Amino acid sequence: MIHGIGIDAVEVPRFKRAMDRWGERLTSRLFTGPELAYSLRLRRPERHLAARFAAKVSFFKALGRPVPWRDVEVVRASSGAPALSVKGLSDGMRVSVSISHDGDLSIAETIIERDS
Numbered sequence: 001m002i003h004g005i006g007i008d009a010v011e012v013p014r015f016k017r018a019m020d021r022w023g024e025r026l027t028s029r030l031f032t033g034p035e036l037a038y039s040l041r042l043r044r045p046e047r048h049l050a051a052r053f054a055a056k057v058s059f060f061k062a063l064g065r066p067v068p069w070r071d072v073e074v075v076r077a078s079s080g081a082p083a084l085s086v087k088g089l090s091d092g093m094r095v096s097v098s099i100s101h102d103g104d105l106s107i108a109e110t111i112i113e114r115d116s
């Protein structure tokens with residue numbers, strides 16, 4: 001059965017302003033090493049980091065409560081498809097995520113299913 005769904009949209013220029021203002025203090029609190037490594041090698045890192053921020057918030061909404069930012073990591077299949085790796089996820093819960101970018105907006109949606 002579905003435990004919950006969550007969606008979040010992030011305005012990329014606004015996220016970039018926060019990154020410029022707070023620098024590594026912000027990014028190291030929000031993101032894991034592999035998330036930073038993936039995003040920082042792309043042409044517009046702020047876009048991919050904004051999407052990863054949206055993915056984490058969408059997960060919190062689907063779960064019904066927040067967890068520490070870096071306990072939720074966006075990982076990638078070889079196809080490029082994203083998935084969430086979540087520290088301490090309850091047994092029987094399965095998480096699916098989807099990410100999209102267009103213009104100045106990055107969006108993510110998460111669905112959590114559970115056995116009963």
Ligand SMILES: CC(C)(COP(=O)(O)OP(=O)(O)OC[C@H]1O[C@@H](n2cnc3c(N)ncnc32)[C@H](O)[C@@H]1OP(=O)(O)O)[C@@H](O)C(=O)NCCC(=O)NCCS
Nearest residue numbers: 047048049051052074076079080081082098099100101102
């Ligand atoms: C996957 C694909 C549809 C992305 O579409 P797009 O409109 O160019 O890009 P969007 O901005 O909407 O989405 C980008 C995000 O899609 C996700 N993504 C990438 N490949 C994906 C895939 N194979 N399946 C699902 N999601 C994928 C990523 O999270 C990416 O963001 P990120 O780089 O920040 O992680 C496009 O790259 C494509 O057609 N790839 C080849 C075919 C394919 O693998 N299709 C499977 C999905 S139908």
